[in-house]
Structure formats: structure tokens, C-alpha cells
Amino acid sequence: MEVSIIGSGYVGTTVAACLAAAGHRVTNVDIDTAVVDAINAGEAPIHEPGLDELVGRHGGDRLQATTEYDAVRETDLTLLALPTPSNDDGSIDSSILEAAATSLGEALADKEGPHVVAVKSTVIPGIVEETIAPQIAAAADGTLGEDIHVATNPEFLREGSAVEDFQNPDRVVIGADSSLARERLEAVYEPVVEGANGDVPVVTTGTREAMMIKYASNAFLASKVSLINELGDICKAYGVDSYAVADALGLDHRIGERFLRSGVGWGGSCFPKDTDALVAAARERGVDPVVLDAVKERNDRQPERLLDLLAEHIDIDGATVAVLGLAFKPGTDDTRNTRAVPVIEGVRERGGEVVAYDPVAVEDMRERYPGVAFEAVASPAEALDGADGALVVTDWDEFATLDEEFDAMATPVVVDGRRIVSRRDGITYEGLTW
Ligand code: NAD
Numbered sequence: 001m002e003v004s005i006i007g008s009g010y011v012g013t014t015v016a017a018c019l020a021a022a023g024h025r026v027t028n029v030d031i032d033t034a035v036v037d038a039i040n041a042g043e044a045p046i047h048e049p050g051l052d053e054l055v056g057r058h059g060g061d062r063l064q065a066t067t068e069y070d071a072v073r074e075t076d077l078t079l080l081a082l083p084t085p086s087n088d089d090g091s092i093d094s095s096i097l098e099a100a101a102t103s104l105g106e107a108l109a110d111k112e113g114p115h116v117v118a119v120k121s122t123v124i125p126g127i128v129e130e131t132i133a134p135q136i137a138a139a140a141d142g143t144l145g146e147d148i149h150v151a152t153n154p155e156f157l158r159e160g161s162a163v164e165d166f167q168n169p170d171r172v173v174i175g176a177d178s179s180l181a182r183e184r185l186e187a188v189y190e191p192v193v194e195g196a197n198g199d200v201p202v203v204t205t206g207t208r209e210a211m212m213i214k215y216a217s218n219a220f221l222a223s224k225v226s227l228i229n230e231l232g233d234i235c236k237a238y239g240v241d242s243y244a245v246a247d248a249l250g251l252d253h254r255i256g257e258r259f260l261r262s263g264v265g266w267g268g269s270c271f272p273k274d275t276d277a278l279v280a281a282a283r284e285r286g287v288d289p290v291v292l293d294a295v296k297e298r299n300d301r302q303p304e305r306l307l308d309l310l311a312e313h314i315d316i317d318g319a320t321v322a323v324l325g326l327a328f329k330p331g332t333d334d335t336r337n338t339r340a341v342p343v344i345e346g347v348r349e350r351g352g353e354v355v356a357y358d359p360v361a362v363e364d365m366r367e368r369y370p371g372v373a374f375e376a377v378a379s380p381a382e383a384l385d386g387a388d389g390a391l392v393v394t395d396w397d398e399f400a401t402l403d404e405e406f407d408a409m410a411t412p413v414v415v416d417g418r419r420i421v422s423r424r425d426g427i428t429y430e431g432l433t434w
Helices: 010-021 033-040 051-058 069-074 095-108 127-140 162-167 179-195 207-237 242-249 271-284 290-311 340-349 362-368 380-384 397-401 404-408
Strands: 002-006 025-029 063-066 077-080 115-119 148-152 172-175 202-205 320-324 353-357 389-392 413-416 428-431
Touching: 002 010, 002 069, 010 025, 010 033, 010 051, 010 063, 010 162, 010 179, 025 033, 025 069, 033 063, 051 162, 069 095, 077 095, 077 179, 095 115, 095 127, 115 127, 115 179, 127 148, 127 207, 148 172, 148 179, 148 207, 162 179, 172 179, 172 207, 179 202, 202 207, 207 242, 207 271, 207 290, 271 290, 290 340, 290 389, 290 413, 320 340, 320 380, 340 353, 353 380, 380 404
Parallel strands: 002 025, 002 077, 025 063, 077 115, 115 148, 172 202, 320 353, 320 389, 389 413, 413 428
Antiparallel strands: none
């Protein structure tokens, strides 16, 4: 199938490369020429395991990129993978999606035959049906359900394992109120489902239900982490190892073993934004989201807990604090809503200086948060050398093997927010929730 994807970030590039690998011809449309040039040169524009190889194999061939929306006319299906950031009140800002909808519609105006568009961006139910779809149809001078068919197809991949997640999904969700849209989306996913041994449920629902499945999934997972973090705090207060508790807890099939690692909290581009959007959407319709409010509050408190624990051992005022990890999780260079921001700001508010190390995320952090002040160094050893304390924010594997590097600290106090550092003689080790 000929597929176009508007927006070539974490979702758009990964989906494009995986669909090209599955045998489709895919064109990415993005306004960022650096992204477009990278893909055409066979280079992944973002850091994601396995993506370099796929873009290297198909980029410039079955996978093409362009800044021109006109490319969509040659395709059977367009996926929209554009950012849907938050407004100040937490609600969804759909303006980028709306601008793209108009450009897409204009490009489709001269197309012969019906075109299917599927929104992959995460948006509150109603936005696609009431705003995006009519805008595409109006700009295309076409009729919805005849010339233009608009579906939803939420994406569940996780940064850090995006390729693996897309190629082996737990389920594919297709939200389509038109049979043509459903058939084309089923056809595009067919080789993906076959590649995963055919063992992938394809859930077809209405467009609104599909988007609510995405919000409900993220709300559930964020709640699970916030609950295990709260249980972790209670465990620590009673001298109980929360990880021993979580291991046994996870053996209960009703609970499941994943997302039970307590620590400094969730971040990233999805959980905070999607939880905020769902809370705002609930309030807008008169629903009081008491559980989700608490889920957010618990998450906001975890970085402060990390700092309080450090302050039990050293005076942060005037101290140099090593921060290990800036990415919101390992395997990615993405620092959107990383816990490193409140941690670094917290150290500075208490009068300390920060020396930080991350294997891939320093550049992203500098670009996104120019006001967050820290010195970046090239290794954990350099960060720890002479530091008065260390705070572990991201569970990069390399932190698990740190050993004599701690000997160079001025005061060897380590507060681990991710249970990754090994306890050893000669350091004062504090686990955040154990
Ligand atoms: P991103 O910020 O990584 O990428 C978005 C891309 O869109 C950028 O390359 C940008 O240059 C491009 N762009 C912006 N405006 C454009 C326009 N008018 N026309 C063409 N291109 C334009 O975003 P992302 O993380 O891939 O997220 C996209 C959507 O998918 C969001 O709604 C997000 O909530 C959802 N989502 C993200 C993830 C994830 O792990 N990142 C997972 C599931 C769902």
C-alpha cells in the first residue's frame, strides 16, 4: 500500500520505518528539513533502538520524506502523527493538528478517488469528529464519508522500545465509522500482525472509543505507578523493601508484574500530557476526576522526596550534586517532562550546584529547558568526582556497574530514584522507596 505520514517525530518516523519494513511504500511529510534530509539519507532523525537499521535499509528507497504535502495525493492512506501539546489549563492544544488538517485537505483537493486519513495523534474524543475531519473535507472541497474518510488509530508504542513495540503490539486499535477506512487500516496492519505471528488482536471500534482507549490506558498505567510509589513511601517509612513487596504483588495475575517499579515518578511526552488532558476533559463535562488528581499529585511529590532524603545526609546549600540521568527513561534521548527538571531545579533552589551526566540526552535537555542550569560532563565518573552527593534519576544500565567511581566523591551519599545503583561498602546509599 502507498502510505503517507504527516509528522515525523518519535511516532511518525518509527511507524514509517516499520511499515516500510513490512512491505509498504511510505512517505513522511514534515516541516523540519533536517528531519526530511536525515530520512532520505537513510539516517534516523531520533535515537531509538533498531530505528537506524530500518531507516538505513529503506530510507531514500521504500521510505521517502518530503516537506511537500502534495505527496499525499499519490497515497491511499494518510496517518497524522503530529504533536498535541497541552494548553496552560492542561487541555489539548489541537492547533498543530488543525493547521495540518487544512494543508492536507488542500493537497487532497485534486485527488481522484476517495482518501482515508487516520489520526494517530492522541486527542480527546470529539476533536477528530467535530473539528479535524470537517476541516480536511472543507479544504479538500470534498464530502466526508464519500471523498474523505477520517478514522482514528491511536498509537501505543513506548519511546526506548518503539520499533519493538510497533512490530509486536499488544493490540492494534482501529477507530473507524466508515468501512473503507476500516478496510484500508486493516490492510496496512496485516503484514505487521502476520510478522508478529498473527497473534495480535485487532480491535475495531468507533472513532471516539479508539481515542478513549488510548487515554484510559495511559491513565491506568500512570495510576499504577503513582500507587506503587505511594506504597513505596509507606514501605520505606516502615523499613520494608518495597521491591520485595512489588515482586510478590506482581505474581497476582489481576495486578500484573509490569509498572511496579517505584521511584522518582513518571515523565515523558505522554503520561503527563495525557493525564492532564483527561482531567481537563472530565472537568469540562462536569466529572470530578478525584483519583486522577491524586495520581498527578503523588507524581509531583516524588522529586521532592528524593531531595529531602539527600538533605537528611548533606547540607545542599553550597553543595555540588551529581545528577545521573536526564532522559525521562533509559533508551531515549527525550527529556520531555523528565523528572530531572524538578530534581535539578530543586537542588538549585536549595542552594546547590548540579553536575549532570546522561549518555544521549544532554543536547535535548539543553534545547528544551534552556533555563535549567547544570554543568554537563561526559561520564558518570566525572559527575561523581568531588561531588557532595549523587541523585539517580534515570535507570541507564551503565549506572548498575558503577563502583570505585563513588570513591572520588567528596561525601559519598547516593540517593537512588530508580533502584539501579548497587549498594557497596564506603557509600551511604538511600533508596527512594526501599
Ligand atoms: P514529536 O514531537 O516527536 O514529532 C512531531 C513531528 O511533527 C516533528 O518532527 C515536527 O517537525 C512535525 N510537525 C509539526 N508540525 C507539523 C506540520 N504542520 N506539518 C508536518 N509536520 C509537522 O511527536 P511524537 O512524540 O511523535 O507524538 C505525536 C503524537 O503521537 C502525539 O499526539 C503524541 O501524544 C502521540 N503519541 C506519542 C507517543 C510517544 O511515545 N512519543 C506514543 C504514543 C502516542
